[in-house]
Amino acid sequence: MSAEAGDTGKAGVIVAQEDAPPMNKLSHAVLDDLLYNVVHDLLLKVHRDEKIARANTAAIKVEKLAKSTTDGTSTDPKPDVEIETDAAIYKDGKVMLKGNPLKSTKEILCPKCHLPRLLYPTDGKGAKKPDPGVIYCKKHPYIEKVGYDIYGQTWVAPGPGRGKKKKDQKLDPNDPSSPAQGEGSAKDRPSNVLSFPSATCPKCKRCILVTRLNNHMGGCIGNSGRNASRAAAQKISNGSNGGSQNNDNTPPGSQKGTPRPGSRGASPRKRDGDEFDEDAEDSDQPNPKKKKIKPNSLTKKVILKAKSSAAAANFKKDKAKASSMLNVEQTPDDDDAKDSTVQVMPKKPTPTLKGASPTKKIKLGAAKPRLPSPAGKKAKKDRDLESESSGTMSSPPPR
Amino acid sequence: MSARPATPASPKNYKVRATQPGQPMYGCEHLQRLFNQDQATTNTSIQHYRAILRSIFDTNPLVPQTSKAADGAVVTSLTPTYLCLQCPSTLTEDDRTKHGSKKSHRFYVDSRSGALYCQMCDDIVWDPTFEELRLKKIGTGTFSNRKRKHEELFETSDPVRNNPTYITSNTTIASCKSSGLRGIYNAGATCYQNVVLQSFLHNPILRNYYLSDGHSSSTCNVPYCLSCAMDDMFQDFYALETTNGYTAANILSGFWFSDRRAFDNLVATKEQDAHEFFQFLAEELHERNGDGKKPEIGSEHSCNCIIHQTFYGKLQSTTTCQNCSGVTHQVQSFLDLNLPLENLSHKKGKKTLSRGQLTLQECLEEEYVKSDKCEYRCHNCSSMQQARRQTTIKRLPNVLSIQLKRFEYKQGRNERAAKIDTPVQFPLELNMLPYTNRGRAISSNGHDGGKENYELARSCTYDLLSVVVHVGEIDTGHYVSYCRDGDQWFAFNDHRVELAQKSDVLNSKAYLLFYVVRSLS
Ligand SMILES: [Zn+2]
Ligand SMILES: [Zn+2]
Ligand SMILES: [Zn+2]
Ligand SMILES: [Zn+2]
Ligand SMILES: [Zn+2]
Ligand SMILES: [Zn+2]
Ligand SMILES: [Zn+2]
Numbered sequence: 001m002s003a004e005a006g007d008t009g010k011a012g013v014i015v016a017q018e019d020a021p022p023m024n025k026l027s028h029a030v031l032d033d034l035l036y037n038v039v040h041d042l043l044l045k046v047h048r049d050e051k052i053a054r055a056n057t058a059a060i061k062v063e064k065l066a067k068s069t070t071d072g073t074s075t076d077p078k079p080d081v082e083i084e085t086d087a088a089i090y091k092d093g094k095v096m097l098k099g100n101p102l103k104s105t106k107e108i109l110c111p112k113c114h115l116p117r118l119l120y121p122t123d124g125k126g127a128k129k130p131d132p133g134v135i136y137c138k139k140h141p142y143i144e145k146v147g148y149d150i151y152g153q154t155w156v157a158p159g160p161g162r163g164k165k166k167k168d169q170k171l172d173p174n175d176p177s178s179p180a181q182g183e184g185s186a187k188d189r190p191s192n193v194l195s196f197p198s199a200t201c202p203k204c205k206r207c208i209l210v211t212r213l214n215n216h217m218g219g220c221i222g223n224s225g226r227n228a229s230r231a232a233a234q235k236i237s238n239g240s241n242g243g244s245q246n247n248d249n250t251p252p253g254s255q256k257g258t259p260r261p262g263s264r265g266a267s268p269r270k271r272d273g274d275e276f277d278e279d280a281e282d283s284d285q286p287n288p289k290k291k292k293i294k295p296n297s298l299t300k301k302v303i304l305k306a307k308s309s310a311a312a313a314n315f316k317k318d319k320a321k322a323s324s325m326l327n328v329e330q331t332p333d334d335d336d337a338k339d340s341t342v343q344v345m346p347k348k349p350t351p352t353l354k355g356a357s358p359t360k361k362i363k364l365g366a367a368k369p370r371l372p373s374p375a376g377k378k379a380k381k382d383r384d385l386e387s388e389s390s391g392t393m394s395s396p397p398p399r
Numbered sequence: 400m401s402a403r404p405a406t407p408a409s410p411k412n413y414k415v416r417a418t419q420p421g422q423p424m425y426g427c428e429h430l431q432r433l434f435n436q437d438q439a440t441t442n443t444s445i446q447h448y449r450a451i452l453r454s455i456f457d458t459n460p461l462v463p464q465t466s467k468a469a470d471g472a473v474v475t476s477l478t479p480t481y482l483c484l485q486c487p488s489t490l491t492e493d494d495r496t497k498h499g500s501k502k503s504h505r506f507y508v509d510s511r512s513g514a515l516y517c518q519m520c521d522d523i524v525w526d527p528t529f530e531e532l533r534l535k536k537i538g539t540g541t542f543s544n545r546k547r548k549h550e551e552l553f554e555t556s557d558p559v560r561n562n563p564t565y566i567t568s569n570t571t572i573a574s575c576k577s578s579g580l581r582g583i584y585n586a587g588a589t590c591y592q593n594v595v596l597q598s599f600l601h602n603p604i605l606r607n608y609y610l611s612d613g614h615s616s617s618t619c620n621v622p623y624c625l626s627c628a629m630d631d632m633f634q635d636f637y638a639l640e641t642t643n644g645y646t647a648a649n650i651l652s653g654f655w656f657s658d659r660r661a662f663d664n665l666v667a668t669k670e671q672d673a674h675e676f677f678q679f680l681a682e683e684l685h686e687r688n689g690d691g692k693k694p695e696i697g698s699e700h701s702c703n704c705i706i707h708q709t710f711y712g713k714l715q716s717t718t719t720c721q722n723c724s725g726v727t728h729q730v731q732s733f734l735d736l737n738l739p740l741e742n743l744s745h746k747k748g749k750k751t752l753s754r755g756q757l758t759l760q761e762c763l764e765e766e767y768v769k770s771d772k773c774e775y776r777c778h779n780c781s782s783m784q785q786a787r788r789q790t791t792i793k794r795l796p797n798v799l800s801i802q803l804k805r806f807e808y809k810q811g812r813n814e815r816a817a818k819i820d821t822p823v824q825f826p827l828e829l830n831m832l833p834y835t836n837r838g839r840a841i842s843s844n845g846h847d848g849g850k851e852n853y854e855l856a857r858s859c860t861y862d863l864l865s866v867v868v869h870v871g872e873i874d875t876g877h878y879v880s881y882c883r884d885g886d887q888w889f890a891f892n893d894h895r896v897e898l899a900q901k902s903d904v905l906n907s908k909a910y911l912l913f914y915v916v917r918s919l920s
Contacts, residue, residue, distance in 0.1 A: 009477070009478070010478040030477065033476075033477035033478050034477065036478050037477065037478060037479070037511065040478070040479060040511065041511065041512070044509075044511075044512055044514060044523065045886075047523060048514070048523075048525055051522075051523075051524075051525055052525050055422070055423050055426075055525070056421050056422055056423070058423065059421055059422050059423045060421050063420065063421065088423060093418065094418045094424045095418065095422070095423045095424060096423060096424060096425060096428065096431055097423045097425065097426075097427055097428060097431075098428065099428070100427070100520055100522055102522070110575055111421050112575050113575050137575050138574055138575045138576035138640070139575040139576060139578070142887075142898055144897075144898050149582070149895050149896050149897055150580065150889070150896050150897060150898055151642040151896075153642060153643070155894065155895075194643055194644075196584060197584070197643070197644075197646055199646045199648040200648070201652075202623070202648075202652045203652075210584040210585075210586055210646045210648075211584070211585060211586065211587055212586075212587050213586035213587060213646070213648060213651060214586040214587035214588060214589050214651060215587045217651055217652060217655040218655065221652060221655035221656055222655045
């Protein structure tokens with residue numbers, strides 16, 4: 001052991017007292033060595049990321065220079081020139097480093113877009129103001145700030161307050177002519193304050209606020225078999241299901257701020273997502289303004305998917321066209337989701353028609369035994385236990 | 400230059416890694432000079448580096464940690480030593496300089512990591528050629544692209560491993576801003592779905608499958624297909640610049656339109672269990688992508704669909720009749736390992752003072768190392784007999800999912816469910832070898848620290864990928880999750896995504912754990 005060298009290990013942080021017995025000194029030394037190793041491993045990791053990023057930056061820069069000397073006319077990826085910068089040499093289509101990139105290269109260029117990386121978050125812990133004259137790579141360091149997410153976003157409080165105001169202006173939440181959710185307030189909010197979006201139910205085509213989508217679909221779609229009666233009840237009360245949801249006819253202003261401990265306590269799943277409930281209007285007609293096909297929905301596949309040929313893209317297009325003739329369909333337009341509250345809907349062709357088709361029922365409906373636990377030997381054990389008094393089950397009922 | 404004993408006299412000519420755009424060709428000027436001397440120098444350098452990596456990663460750690468000082472004294476150190484690339488010496492940091500000036504040997508390998516130190520740079524250098532070898536050694540245990548060793552522990556004709564597009568993270572031209580990190584809005588008590596969706600979204604195999612058009616929503620005609628909904632979701636997470644939360648409306652409608660069995664459990668009984676949703680989603684996706692057969696867990700069902708390739712493994716239970724010593728083997732597939740906590744935490748509470756503290760390894764040992772008594776109908780004896788039964792893992796999955804059974808209910812008039820809050824410590828890095836057939840065979844043969852076993856243990860090493868946590872009371876609780884992206888952990892709470900520390904993750908009371916086999920990551 002390196003303890004032989006003295007009273008401590010390599011880090012020299014955990015030191016035994018001078019008159020300590022040998023075993024004591026040894027254990028201090030071992031602990032100190034372990035600490036050294038932990039720091040060593042961490043350091044190596046950071047060193048690797050940083051040094052490779054800087055070395056690649058040096059390479060990207062010299063390659064760019066080499067390309068620019070050919071006036072951009074050459075499409076040759078490896079122009080036959082010799083270029084030298086402070087950090088690297090470009091020769092015979094190869095890049096060789098000069099010196100240590102940790103010393104020679106100060107910034108980091110994104111290997112993908114070749115723009116400089118922002119090295120500090122723009123807000124929260126460790127934030128620094130970015131240079132306004134520089135166009136940075138869009139990948140930013142994540143933000144660490146209480147109340148905000150990694151992108152520095154926050155959400156309109158679901159309770160009383162900002163989110164409320166626009167609601168109070170509305171006379172009748174079920175009136176389709178009332179202003180679309182969020183539109184009014186979106187303008188006087190900072191861009192990093194988001195509100196909850198809405199989505200279109202594929203069956204009834206209504207536009208539903210996301211926080212009540214599940215309840216709505218439960219009532220709208222899940223009305224078969226033994227769910228039927230429950231679903232019917234849901235339809236009447238417009239999506240209330242867990243017993244904790246308010247009737248839509250209640251004036252919105254009165255339901256939001258007040259907690260409903262009574263109904264929640266009794267509910268098998270108290271925190272029914274409607275604590276975010278903003279009482280979206282269940283408008284029969286989706287806002288026509290949002291009835292647009294997502295502009296990049298066709299190209300986005302091409303971007304990611306190597307296999308995606310032009311044929312596939314066309315196929316997709318045809319499908320989209322066909323479906324949009326059949327019904328009012330929307331594709332998610334996430335790019336302006338910040339402003340628009342209406343989002344989403346399936347690209348599936350004519351789902352409503354097919355969904356109800358008996359073929360699907362037959363195919364899926366074949367009775368299948370409930371899957372037993374794979375823990376083979378425990379099956380017996382569990383059975384024994386169950387017969388005694390209790391058994392283990394895998395299922396927590398909470399939301 | 401004397402050769403390391405382990406180095407085979409190979410006539411093979413080694414090549415420096417071909418130049419890549421945006422990367423320098425060599426780690427530093429000095430390595431450039433080394434590689435440009437002559438083919439023989441390149442050969443011996445690469446051969447030596449491989450031999451050193453083998454001695455670091457495939458032997459008893461005592462070997463690379465033991466150095467010989469200039470005065471001949473042999474010292475074994477806990478802290479890193481340096482293995483000379485140009486001769487067989489192992490040196491301490493202090494002796495490294497002396498050795499360099501005496502022998503003009505300039506390159507040394509750090510014994511903890513296999514990283515290369517250049518004395519002339521006085522810094523660690525990350526050379527593309529050497530680094531490729533090092534990463535391969537750490538990952539698969541071999542230097543070549545040939546199939547992994549110890550195949551019997553994994554699926555032999557495993558397309559995930561054989562199809563490089565599933566593994567290489569399909570470098571896309573998508574924007575630098577699209578990171579796959581987005582929250583998912585709670586659509587009204589759907590946090591139990593969101594946590595499972597997040598864990599799927601950060602599963603590298605599923606991600607690469609969907610991003611390489613494994614199931615294309617543009618060519619699939621199944622109405623309300625959940626696999627199409629997954630495809631669309633992966634696209635929106637990894638191809639768009641959006642940072643706002645995601646509205647999983649397609650998943651939700653697919654869920655509501657499905658009339659599979661799990662649906663009844665989840666909907667009718669209002670049991671909003673993330674584990675059940677995981678099973679539901681896995682079965683549904685198997686059906687959309689697989690052989691069409693129901694994934695019956697009790698059987699040895701093999702299927703090549705993405706879900707089977709990702710999650711399914713095989714268990715073998717061996718039953719030994721206490722009367723005639725006859726042995727029966729039974730093999731069955733599993734989607735996940737379900738570990739009971741209650742009995743174990745009681746048992747342990749009595750024995751030790753650290754009451755209620757369990758480790759994941761203890762739970763695994765209880766299930767897959769220890770044997771239990773049972774009664775069974777023996778064919779030899781033609782009667783019911785006492786038997787010992789032992790279950791071990793015969794085939795490990797690529798992504799191991801583990802459920803800690805925190806929810807139990809007492810049967811009776813009012814089915815009251817109870818939550819077991821026992822903390823279970825789980826590691827970032829999990830070695831599954833002890834719970835496999837092979838591990839069992841090794842431990843019963845006595846200890847044998849051969850090279851084979853180091854490799855075997857490494858091939859059974861898993862890294863934590865995501866954790867699903869249930870917080871609060873059983874009726875009123877909420878689900879959150881943690882997922883790892885590279886080395887960074889993130890906390891997902893519905894639409895909110897925040898940075899998380901490893902300590903946050905490790906101190907959480909996990910309900911579901913997902914581990915990915917290291918050789919894939
Ligand atoms: Zn970029
Ligand atoms: Zn509807
Ligand atoms: Zn040497
Ligand atoms: Zn150097
Ligand atoms: Zn599909
Ligand atoms: Zn399958
Ligand atoms: Zn027998």
